[in-house]
Amino acid sequence: MRRLTLTLLIALGGTAHAQAQEAPVSTCLAIAERLPGVRYASLDAPEGPVRLAQNGRDEVTITYVHHATYMIESADGVRIATDYSGYHGGGEPPDVVTMNKAHSTHYTDFPDPGISTVLRGWNPEGGPAKHAVTVGDVLIRNVPTDINRYGTFEADGNSIFIVEASGLCIGHLGHLHHKLTEEDYAAIGRLDVLMVPVDGSWTMSQAGMGEIAQRLHSSLVLPMHRFRTPIGRFLAQIPDFAVERREEASITLSARSLPRQPTVVLLSGV
Template sequence: MKIKFYGHASFLIEDSKGVKIITDPYEPGSYGSLNYKPIDEPADIVTVSHDHADHNHVASVRGTPTVIKTPGTHEVKGISIKGIKVYHDKSSGRERGENIIFTMEVDGFRIAHLGDLGHTLTEAHAQQLGPIDILLIPVGGFYTIDSSEAHEVLKTLNPKLVIPMHFKTPAVDFPIAPVDDFIKGQPNVKRLGTSEVEISHLPATTEIWVLDPAKL
């Protein structure tokens, strides 16, 4: 399985059969603050955690993908995807609306993409989600959970591999924090120096892998 980080909350996940999933495609220039280059790559499946322009720009994906933007269980091209409703804020959606966490089973790995999660998760959420191998988690704060809240989520979900997203880069003018705030003082961090990684096995203990945005 391959995971490629485009930037913001957008990833390409490709299984061993070549099925491609793109998460939360962004609109370049959205809100005058997101300046990643266009994705402009094909996918079979697109997941959208919520309807904000920096997460829902399906038009930036080539081909005719199946778009999943609702809670519930979905099966597409042999990939099982489950959406669970949470919120984009700490006030049950009154500030920024709902958000969907998507879990997916790819090549035997269970991946969770948290979208713009705005609050920590309970044990009840963890039960709904089930065991998580690979966690794609926002860490920049302001619009989402911040670095300390992200670490609380890690304690709740206990994934083996953590890939941070939704953080400040030269292409982002939003008032969010850089990934350094999340990884500071953590002994289990690997800065891979690449935007793409191939995963064939999981680490024995939880590790944080930092990917460079491909679309800077």
Template sequence: MAEILYLGHASVRIRGREGIVVLDPCDQSVGFDIGKPTAQVVTISHNKADHNNVEVVKPLRDTLFVADGPGEYEVSNILIRGIRTAHTDGEGKKHGHNTIYVMYIDDVAFCHLGDLGHGLTASQLDEIGSVDVLFVPVGNGNHVIKPDGMVEIISEIAPKVVVPLYNDNQQQRLEALDLEPLSVFVHQMGIKEYETLDKAVFTPSTLPREDEETKIVILNPSGVAV
């Protein structure tokens, strides 16, 4: 059983029986204080303060492994694969590079797209592989891909569950961070009504079946406004 807590911005905590992972811990510039989450593993999509605030994460049993780029990692039976992409162009010449992470926790495949700002190549899609739960950023095309482009990427990856990040709320500084309101993404996905949850729990048996539509799960940020 893997429990998902949305800390705020692009920060997510996944807690399973095999360990705890914090993805893209952010600093307070985004309008959130995510506290001091405990973890064994931290993943960093790119080296900016709203995605690489490792210092805020408290090591579990005095051990903290940081994955900060492409490659294969294994920590406490958690398998992680980092896939290199870019922010806004395929070669990363304009705004540098980004790392997508795929990880396997409690027999569930999670994928965090980081600050993806462009479409994916066939090779990158092959590296990502089969995904159960996909964490997607909602941007406006400057540094993070627009909602309509993200909808296309979702259809290519074909996850069972999608969890949007950068959700709009009174704490999130949308204009300064080049973000779109969540409502734009929801509209692009064809959703008319939705509810938000404080946390989500996923197991192989509770995930949608292969023949079912992708499920959208929208989480409330747990971070405290600053």
């Protein structure tokens, strides 16, 4: 049987940014699973904007801040705060913030003026938000999802944000309310690190989130948005994943240091 090999170069359109000199190129995008014999695309961009850090390092540091906010720091020092509501843990403001609309604990109408790039997970003018921007050695893009909880529906009110840095694909599910479609999974692509809400009430059920975690099969799963929910309820949905509890709020990793077995890491404060 003839082997099918595809090389796919995808240039993402979207929000313009002053630091982006050319169309951002994703290295994490999947192609549709229904294509025979093909799972992931090979995206070889010889001079792509997402590159190894200028200092030669390839590590990314992720710190749990609070609620659904993680601080991601790239090898070149670009700092991204997820689901930013106005608090980032102190110190200098981050370079980039992502926000989601479901609740005021996931966004602010008054971001710190020192933040150079503010990415809302919804489009104030209507329709889906579309982001694909490069900031330093980082590409940030989004996959829109709907707000659909407790009788409230708003199409494209939430976004799954994907941060690509140092060869790592880091996904933040935001305030996800519903199962993902095949098109959603294809648009997300490979995720090495998955940030997942595990409250089981305001967002999806633990069973629903567990199903997504199983499907994405990320090497590292970072829970968030837990409230007082026993973490065991979520862990029971993914029994094949290892579990690691840390006393620190931060973890530093690279593509080479990812665990071989999918692992849930509980950082301090979660």
